[in-house]
Amino acid sequence: MGRPTISDIAAKAGVSKGAVSFALNGRPGVSDATRARILQAAAEMNWRPHSAARALGGARADAAGLVIARPARTLGLEPFFGHLLSGLQAGLSARSVALHLMVVEDTAAEIEIYRRWATEQKVDGFVLVDLKTRDPRIAVLEELGMPSLVLGGPGGHGTLSSVWADDSAAMGTILEHLAGLGHGRIAHVAGLPAFHHTQRRIRAVRNSIKRLGFETAESLPTDFSDTEGAAITRKLLERPIRPTAIVYDSDVMAVAGLAVAAEMGVAVPAELSIVSFDDSLLTRIVHPTLTSLSRDTFALGMRVAEELLATIAEPATRRDTQMPTPHLEIRQSSAAPPGSLGTARPLGKGTKAV
Structure with a gap:
């Protein structure tokens, strides 16, 4: 039938x-x-009810749209997105709103989905992730007039609402911790350089040379994959003068880097400190456990859902919500570098020893 x-x-x-x-x-x-x-x-x-008939009648779709332009294979390895999606879906489901999710390969395909879903009225609003420098998606969503919320900032999202945390301050917490231990040569295994948050972290690393007195502090971009994280780590550790600490933009890359260090016989943390920018279960099931920035990503997803639904209800009101800066969970992977007893500098604000 x-x-x-x-x-x-x-x-x-x-x-x-x-x-x-x-x-x-x-x-x-x-x-x-x-x-x-x-x-x-x-x-x-x-x-x-037929969705087209509902749209013609002015009814809501009771759905939110999320389109992610990353390779699906890489995205599937990233714990951050799993927790974010869980929180986002939980927040929407509590209001009987569905989440339409699509993973595409590039920004052009992402924009095409925005246009199609808006025309078909398949969703009531969009969540935009991976904010880019001079992001072309912002103008498209403004043109479509769809209620939309950007996860990321500050700035760079035009008239759209946003939920964001200060990536620059978060990176500063890591760098202050390493400076306090006495590290002088810092490497940052970064994510995709086009991303707004990656650029903010890179600037924080570059500015730390003068601010914290590092001998060297450099950032090396990757695609967030474990493969590139491992490859960059190997190159760093093969240098005649290698870094005393490496900061990774994701737990997946940090765990891959830890494995490379073990393979090359570089002891962590006796010869190399490792710090990760996320704090998933991965950081606590490896040995040594990884020092990492921690935040409740599930709660972040819930807040994004809450702010998106508020934006859909009042599309003329621009909402700009800053989340707390992640705090540093100090574990076994960070210590004073070889030949140094570190300094007596106290832990910075938001830094927590465990």
Whole structure:
């Protein structure tokens, strides 16, 4: 049996098509008893409103859209996105709103999905992730007039609402910790250089040479994969004068780097300190456990859902929400470098020893 129609429901309930239309759309014109009989017939036939008809009637889609332009294989390894999606879906589900998720290969494909879903009215609003420098998606979403919320900032998101944490300050917490231990040569295994948050972290590393007195502090971009994280780590550790500490932009790359260090016989933390920018389960099940920046990514996803729904309800109101800066969980992978007892500098604000 195909999709049931209004005529099918009318025949089953023994009423006119007009009465069915009134009942299904919650309009007056039929008695309570007739309305109940029609709704019962529709439920028994598993009838659902057609999305196009709902759109023409001005009804909401009760769905939010999230399009991610990253290689699906790389994305599947990233714990951050798993926790974020779980929180986002939980926040939306609590309001009976679905999440439409699509993974595409590039920004052009992402923009095409935005245009198609907006035209078809498949979603009520969008969540935009991986904010880029001079991001072309911002103008497109502004042109479409769709309620949208950017995860990332500050700045760079035009008139769109946003939820963000200060990546520069977060990186500063890591660098201050390493400077306090006495490290002088720092390497940063960064993510994709086009991303806004990657650029902010890179600037924080570059500025730390003068601010914290490092001998060297450099950033090396990657695609966030374990493969590139391992390859960059190997190159760093093969240098005649290698870094005394490496900061990774993701737990996946940090764990890959830890494995390379073990393979090359470089002891962590006796000869090399490792710090990660996320704090998933991965950081606590390896040995040594990894010092890392920690935040509740599930709660972040819940907050994104909350702010998106508020933006959909009041699209003319621009919302800009700053989340707390992640705090540093100090574990076994960071210590004073070889030949140094470190300094007595106290832990910085937001730094936590465990």
